[in-house]
Amino acid sequence: MPDQAGRSRRAAGVAWSSDIEACTAYDAFDTPVRKAAVVASAFSGIQPTGGSPHLGNYLGAFRRWAELQQPDHFYCVVDLHAMTMPYEPGELRRRTIDTATWLYAVGLDPDVCTVFVQSHVREHTELAWILNCVATKGELERMVQYKEKSRGQESVTVGLFDYPVLQAADILLYKADEVPIGDDQRQHLELSRNIARRFNHRFGETFTVPKATFPPAGARIMDLQVVDAKMSKSAQSPQGTIDLADDEDTTTRKIMRAVTDSGSEVRAAPDKPGVTNLLDLLAAGTGAMVEELEQRYDGQGYGTFKREVAEVVNGVLRPVRARHAELTADPAAVEKLLRDGADRAREVAAGTMTTVRERAGLLV
Numbered sequence: 001m002p003d004q005a006g007r008s009r010r011a012a013g014v015a016w017s018s019d020i021e022a023c024t025a026y027d028a029f030d031t032p033v034r035k036a037a038v039v040a041s042a043f044s045g046i047q048p049t050g051g052s053p054h055l056g057n058y059l060g061a062f063r064r065w066a067e068l069q070q071p072d073h074f075y076c077v078v079d080l081h082a083m084t085m086p087y088e089p090g091e092l093r094r095r096t097i098d099t100a101t102w103l104y105a106v107g108l109d110p111d112v113c114t115v116f117v118q119s120h121v122r123e124h125t126e127l128a129w130i131l132n133c134v135a136t137k138g139e140l141e142r143m144v145q146y147k148e149k150s151r152g153q154e155s156v157t158v159g160l161f162d163y164p165v166l167q168a169a170d171i172l173l174y175k176a177d178e179v180p181i182g183d184d185q186r187q188h189l190e191l192s193r194n195i196a197r198r199f200n201h202r203f204g205e206t207f208t209v210p211k212a213t214f215p216p217a218g219a220r221i222m223d224l225q226v227v228d229a230k231m232s233k234s235a236q237s238p239q240g241t242i243d244l245a246d247d248e249d250t251t252t253r254k255i256m257r258a259v260t261d262s263g264s265e266v267r268a269a270p271d272k273p274g275v276t277n278l279l280d281l282l283a284a285g286t287g288a289m290v291e292e293l294e295q296r297y298d299g300q301g302y303g304t305f306k307r308e309v310a311e312v313v314n315g316v317l318r319p320v321r322a323r324h325a326e327l328t329a330d331p332a333a334v335e336k337l338l339r340d341g342a343d344r345a346r347e348v349a350a351g352t353m354t355t356v357r358e359r360a361g362l363l364v
Ligand code: TRP
Pocket: 043, 044, 045, 046, 047, 078, 081, 166, 167, 170, 171, 179, 180, 181, 185, 188
């Protein structure tokens, strides 16, 4: 898709410029992200399940995806993966489009990278079958996520067992060098690499062996109520998770009620995980160093500090939320963007499949 490289970043609108600022801030407390900005191809997937994406997704992943986006980056809403647990069809369809809408809202620009829905590109299921004949039952049985999700279930679908093979197909179709993921996906990525190597070994060099990349340490946002757990869609207490879809008052309320620690000092320390998390949040939102922030809030108590965290978080999310609202008002436009995204993804995926079919001994 060489013709995309020079095109404008029009569609990201207001969210895009705010992302530039946010991501510059990001550099200040971690590695210089711009260094890696123009090299690798990338693929990542996000499940359209369990409510709206949250602040942890945004600060830990989306913002960086938007900052680093380029034409051979693919971001996929994995609706087929969402079918591996009990679900309701209408809800799945609604969540799929809403998740895609958030991806555009955070600044992924369809004129630059490719955003699409997994089930629109049938090559994913086709490659998954072929890789099923390369992956082994033994290695899938070792997957921790499978063990956790199937534990205590009366009936476990083959789809849940096979989930990581479909994930490998997602990645390998696009010959992605890099796969930005959360820590919980480490084992699935290792499996994808093994499947790629085994296929290449058996049938000849076909797939790129992908590398996982992880958000920097400070971008790992914890639950506001259960401070030793990552902020997550499946959190026990909705009060601990700031949804991108929350309004500003709700956001403020959740931050004001965030669990802090005994004492009143605004200081990052192992015995102050609640305050440390809020400091990380503020650092991620402002670009300041945690040490600077500790000085700034020295002697001010938790109330003032939290109020300012809430203001910063709402400020960072404001353009993203505005853009989401705008796009939600025009679902037909989003569907059109997704169809175009799928066309582009399919071009790449179909090219890979031609080689795969030929190598694997299917009639071409
Ligand atoms: N399993 C991933 C998750 O739950 C989602 C996913 C599906 C994915 N396919 C992928 C992530 C490919 C990275 C690459 O987060």
